[in-house]
Amino acid sequence: MLLSAFLSKRFRAYSGHKDEKNGFVSFIAKASTIGILLGVAVLIVALSVINGFEQQLVHRLLSVVPQVEYVAPSRPIANWQLKVANIESQPHVTGAAPFISVNGMAQYKSQLKAVEIRGVSPSYEGNVSAVNQFGTGKLVSQLSSEEVILGQQIVKQLDAKVGDNITLLIPQVGQAGGQLLAPKRVTLSLAGVIEMGGPIDSTAAFIHLSKAQQTLGYDETQVTGLRLSVDDVFSAHQIALNVGQTISDYVYISSWFRTQGSLYQDIQMVRTIVYIVVFLIIAVASFNIVSSLVMEVREKEGNIAILKTMGAKDSTILATFVMQGLTQAFVGVLLGSFIGVVLALNISELFAWLSQLMGANPLEGVYFIEFLPSKLVLEDIGITVIATFVLAIFATIYPAWQATRVDPAKVLGN
Template identity: 45%
Template sequence: MFRPLALFIGLRYSQAKHKNKFVSFISIASILGISLGVAVLIVGLSTMNGFEKALREQMLAVIPHAELETVHGSFRNLNRSLQQAADYPGVIGASPYISLNGLLQKDNEMKALQIRAVMPESENNVTAVEQYIKGGGWELLEEGQNAIILGKSAAEKLDINVGDSLILILPPASGQHLKAPQQIKLTLAALFEMGGQLDNALGFMHIEDAKQILGMQSANGIALKVEDVLNAQILARDVGYSLSDYLYIKSWITSQGYLYQDIQMVKSLMYVILLLVIAVACFNIVSTLVMAVNEKKGDIAILKTMGASKWMLRGIFIVQGAFNGLIGSLLGALIGIYLALNLTDIIKFIENLIGHKFLSGDIYFIDFLPSQLIYSQVVVVTVIAFVMSVLSTVYPAWRASNVEPAEELGFSH
């Protein structure tokens, strides 16, 4: 009957109490170090995955993937340009818009804001803003009513409620700098709440009202929704080149792409830094095994005199170190999975406990800490940690196989 002796003895050594208590302490420290590194790496990667998912599903759901704006005036033939853009391969939807930058005034309170004048009938083709509007949808923007929909944060800063009136102050048109700013009376039709910085920086009105205010015949922008968001800039350029108007071409990558790049950079740095943490924990395995070899020299000498080969002796200590690595990796993976799956709730509980939010919606595009666990990443991290722990056993195992029985047994007498 085949008996893997190296495995049997290695596991016995792993579970046996050490004469030197310091060896036991270092052994436990190595397991806990690997567990901590694996758990933190899994939680960190899940957080970065969560930010990436929130960026795609929340921010990119409420801002157009790409935009085409005329250099001068408005589109000469808006309907034809819209149709061409919507029919372009890779484009899911298109909708016209007019962008205004101005000041909103309510009594003594003023707020700088970007107002997006949209066509209610087609805006859902490019964004999902309507689902965040409280008490209704785009039908609240009635043509000719000079109605506006504001973010909850902006409305709170202006101390205004739905149904109240406010003043929109627009700068003079280009070439009319000596004229007084234009003042338009608006009515707050509804509020939207997306839970991020857009609540504080964006407002919506009907495109026909904006045309009337600015004296425009047509829209000066077309918003696009595309299939591949990471390819939005290239696709927007191709669509823009296919149209006859002179256009400014931009996408979410030019305005918000730094967020995506930051997420990718932090994710890469986390791999490097936290794998170094695991590597330090693996050095504890080296220390444990070196001390274990010194402690077991007599046992090694006896095994050699009984015919144990060098590879069997190496196998014993590789098994002993790999056992610590396996326990540490699996324990870290279980802790990491639990924390990653419950991270958002845990952070909310801590925020309620201390009365402070870690992420402010005024600064970040979300006001909660997201988490998305990807099990393939858990497997990769766990396997890498285990392999690193096995590799750290090579030197002590090699050292154990070079023990001379005559010297050790002679010394014992």
């Protein structure tokens, strides 16, 4: 093995000489190394960004949007206090809260904006939502019955500020025939602003549960839905079905898979596509090693023949060229991993700098966040490195085997 390592090093040094044939072989070898370097770096960065999006989905978006909801389609849910207590006692449930949800309009002066008005109980909402972490001014947990909290994009469109009086237009449905009546107008003081940096900022309007009950004509025990949080968001649908069997009211069961599931599926699909595409790039770069080693074996047939006549075993020749190919892969993997890790750790700042330089943020209004997240996972680096070396080993086997078939008599006789 030591002899093979020594011969591999000498062959690489010889290939660096500046005659035309050796220079071309050296160029092919360097091209394969650069290809592996770029593939490894791109894969590490891409997977880190995908992991970042998945982390933000779980810890940012799913901490605010409902993980599980039970919504009454016709008559309101009565005695919500008892039902919340019952839900909180179920396995895998970490919190429950009542709500009243209705679509309406927010008005300030001559500006109008469609919003989702959500009546919440300040003392319960913190059990199921982390919305307080993204608020400025008054928090949802401090909301009074004469105040409203709006998303930042709504406030921007209305050109309002904290302390202004916002009018909410809430639709009313008549009891007979379900005819649509004139909307109720409720004027509340803007007490706080939600700044998540995503679509919620353009739709969310929080008011006190008692105000929503009063406006819709409900008593204090009636709500339109119950919301809960779970200990495993990826099992939310099954948990929702199990807990739903304990609720006596007729309700629709909804989990985040229905509202945000397509986003999660998109993230996983992109992860799969990135794996396939970038590994194909790495495979092409790895199999460039085949070309460089085949040419090198042809070029060094005389050296191989001399080594064989001096007693070198086939295993020594095989190991020599395998090591030569793996050295190319090792350099590419080492540099690619270093560059990929550095970029992955700084991609968020780099994206912010480029957005500022261009004067536009391509993520704004498209995804649930307006920055490029990154989460470096050592397992992804390990898989990338191992897979690249496996491809490189396969790429070196055939040329190295061809080297062992060199016939010293024929080569030296010519």
